[in-house]
Amino acid sequence: MSQPATPPPPAGTAILTAPGAVSTAAHGAPAPAAQSVGIVQAQRMHFAAPLLLASGATLAGYELCYETYGTLNAARSNAVLVCHALNASHHVAGVYAEAPRNVGWWDNMVGPGRPIDTRRFFVVGVNNPGSCFGSTGPMSPDPATGRPYGARFPVVTVEDWVNAQARLADALGIERWAAVAGGSLGGMQALSWTVQYPQRIGRCVAIATTAKLSAQNIAFNDVARSAIQNDPDFHGGDYYAHGVVPRRGLAVARMIGHITYLSGDDMTERFGRSLRTEDYAFGYGAEFEVESYLRYQGDKFSQYFDANTYLLITRALDYFDPARAHAGDLTRALAPAQARFLLVSFATDWRFAPERTREIVAALIANGRDVAYAEIDAPHGHDAFLLDDPRYHRVVGAYFDRIAAELG
Amino acid sequence: MNLRQDLVQIAAWIPRDARILDLGCGDGALLAHLRDSHNCVGYGIEIADDSVFQSVRRQVNVIQADLESGLRMFADGMFDTVVLSQTLQAMRNVESILREMVRVGRRGIVSFPNFGHWRHIVALLAGHMPVSPEIPYQWYDTPNIHLCTPKDFELLAARLGLRITDRVLLAGGRPVGGFADLRATVAVYRFEKR
Numbered sequence: 289m290s291q292p293a294t295p296p297p298p299a300g301t302a303i304l305t306a307p308g309a310v311s312t313a314a315h316g317a318p319a320p321a322a323q324s325v326g327i328v329q330a331q332r333m334h335f336a337a338p339l340l341l342a343s344g345a346t347l348a349g350y351e352l353c354y355e356t357y358g359t360l361n362a363a364r365s366n367a368v369l370v371c372h373a374l375n376a377s378h379h380v381a382g383v384y385a386e387a388p389r390n391v392g393w394w395d396n397m398v399g400p401g402r403p404i405d406t407r408r409f410f411v412v413g414v415n416n417p418g419s420c421f422g423s424t425g426p427m428s429p430d431p432a433t434g435r436p437y438g439a440r441f442p443v444v445t446v447e448d449w450v451n452a453q454a455r456l457a458d459a460l461g462i463e464r465w466a467a468v469a470g471g472s473l474g475g476m477q478a479l480s481w482t483v484q485y486p487q488r489i490g491r492c493v494a495i496a497t498t499a500k501l502s503a504q505n506i507a508f509n510d511v512a513r514s515a516i517q518n519d520p521d522f523h524g525g526d527y528y529a530h531g532v533v534p535r536r537g538l539a540v541a542r543m544i545g546h547i548t549y550l551s552g553d554d555m556t557e558r559f560g561r562s563l564r565t566e567d568y569a570f571g572y573g574a575e576f577e578v579e580s581y582l583r584y585q586g587d588k589f590s591q592y593f594d595a596n597t598y599l600l601i602t603r604a605l606d607y608f609d610p611a612r613a614h615a616g617d618l619t620r621a622l623a624p625a626q627a628r629f630l631l632v633s634f635a636t637d638w639r640f641a642p643e644r645t646r647e648i649v650a651a652l653i654a655n656g657r658d659v660a661y662a663e664i665d666a667p668h669g670h671d672a673f674l675l676d677d678p679r680y681h682r683v684v685g686a687y688f689d690r691i692a693a694e695l696g
Numbered sequence: 697m698n699l700r701q702d703l704v705q706i707a708a709w710i711p712r713d714a715r716i717l718d719l720g721c722g723d724g725a726l727l728a729h730l731r732d733s734h735n736c737v738g739y740g741i742e743i744a745d746d747s748v749f750q751s752v753r754r755q756v757n758v759i760q761a762d763l764e765s766g767l768r769m770f771a772d773g774m775f776d777t778v779v780l781s782q783t784l785q786a787m788r789n790v791e792s793i794l795r796e797m798v799r800v801g802r803r804g805i806v807s808f809p810n811f812g813h814w815r816h817i818v819a820l821l822a823g824h825m826p827v828s829p830e831i832p833y834q835w836y837d838t839p840n841i842h843l844c845t846p847k848d849f850e851l852l853a854a855r856l857g858l859r860i861t862d863r864v865l866l867a868g869g870r871p872v873g874g875f876a877d878l879r880a881t882v883a884v885y886r887f888e889k890r
Contacts, residue, residue, distance in 0.1 A: 630752075649759060650769035653739055656715075660752050663760040665745075679745050686752045 353422030439525025539586030724756030
């Protein structure tokens with residue numbers, strides 16, 4: 289079994305090259321300019337009580353990896369949970385002393401002077417069970433056999449993750465989150481918190497998300513899963529025992545996913561039809577820049593991400609549909625919610641298009657909930673939620689400013 | 697709070713605890729005022745990034761959307777009052793927004809600049825399109841494509857089956873008496889479906 293000692297920088301490509309993201313200021317004093325939280329450390333917590341899952345299965349004793357930034361106030365009222373998306377982790381902000389280039393996936397959002405300001409908030413990032421960055425997942429040993437779970441790791445849902453996060457909150461002494469925030473799949477978790485634990489969440493900040501996947505979304509996920517499952521090295525999910533990894537399938541899955549994260553215009557802008565060669569080579573190598581880019585992304589991803597986790601998390605995406613238990617009525621599904629909401633979508637996001645967020649907004653208004661909704665005209669498609677767009681960040685920042693002001 | 701004059705009049709027509717929808721809510725000043733002094737639950741629709749940001753800062757429920765694409769996200773009768781202040785004249789589809797206002801709300805309130813103000817007439821007599829504090833744009837660079845007079849609005853309201861319940865014509869923030877159609881700079885109407 290091999291686990292990366294530290295999760296590598298996931299998701300948005302821009303994150304990888306974010307200028308100034310690697311800060312030398314460890315636990316820096318308040319500064320006028322926004323900066324990184326600096327050096328951070330991952331922590332682990334063991335949970336002995338089994339977690340009952342939506343499928344009816346249980347997850348026996350498990351571990352969660354998490355990170356915290358900022359200080360929990362005496363009233364324990366300033367905690368903010370940040371939920372991660374498909375390929376990210378508990379490493380939300382900052383860098384590791386031993387890996388100064390491994391910048392947290394939302395480092396531009398969370399930090400001193402950043403929109404989610406760690407001088408005022410105690411921010412928690414947690415790696416969900418089933419993931420592959422340290423929390424119990426398919427790579428972990430199954431206590432029943434002592435061998436990696438592999439294909440036997442139970443299917444987990446967004447609701448299961450929220451339950452696991454609630455247990456972490458209990459253990460950290462956080463009765464109620466000032467806010468739960470996330471983008472994409474992370475936004476689904478934030479949304480689910482409001483109906484699963486309405487008394488335990490003050491605000492829900494859900495970005496570039498949806499209350500259910502479309503047929504097209506599920507179709508893309510199925511193609512990605514097929515690529516993995518059809519890789520000869522997959523061995524029905526028990527590839528660990530064979531000492532191989534379905535790297536080719538995983539790379540293709542990532543390439544497909546990556547296409548859906550970018551807008552068509554963004555791809556045209558970045559790559560156009562540019563060739564890496566002088567002229568056509570009349571072959572099938574990576575001649576176009578876009579091919580080279582996607583193959584690079586796929587290869588890199590396949591070196592650190594676990595294939596079973598990819599299946600698991602895309603399935604959790606497919607299954608998320610809180611309205612399903614209410615005959616498709618999202619308004620009724622969200623009726624238990626007591627939180628206030630900030631929703632953000634991006635005009636060029638065709639994966640979870642603005643219309644999907646508008647459906648959530650409409651349901652919340654029908655329920656008389658407080659909701660603000662910003663539709664950002666950013667060119668970067670779904671990935672925009674990870675990028676540093678001033679129109680986006682100032683709205684999120686203003687929203688968190690109000691939360692901080694209420695905390696006093 | 698220093699509210700714009702037509703907004704003061706609009707607020708005066710809104711009862712306590714009402715559910716309000718403010719179309720083109722700008723920086724959220726009216727909704728913040730209604731929340732703080734009338735205990736209203738309100739939502740605003742706004743398209744401009746800066747205004748959405750200002751509204752979020754005021755903790756107003758602002759929904760970033762284009763009014764021209766309608767109020768589809770709202771169900772019939774969801775609101776007590778729907779407000780459209782100083783925006784009607786910039787709407788492409790005036791008739792449909794007025795119909796939508798009384799679909800999603802029991803009552804509608806609109807305010808708009810009076811194109812029939814005497815200064816505007818003077819400007820036209822002098823051979824120029826009017827430019828005034830209420831319509832401060834040059835003809836080639838104006839968002840105002842559907843300017844009208846109080847009488848014009850009343851005719852359209854009648855044609856759409858809207859019953860006007862209240863009307864105030866303002867100049868310098870005060871109701872105008874005689875020759876109001878010529879002296880008023882801003883008209884404010886409250887109406888409901890007949």
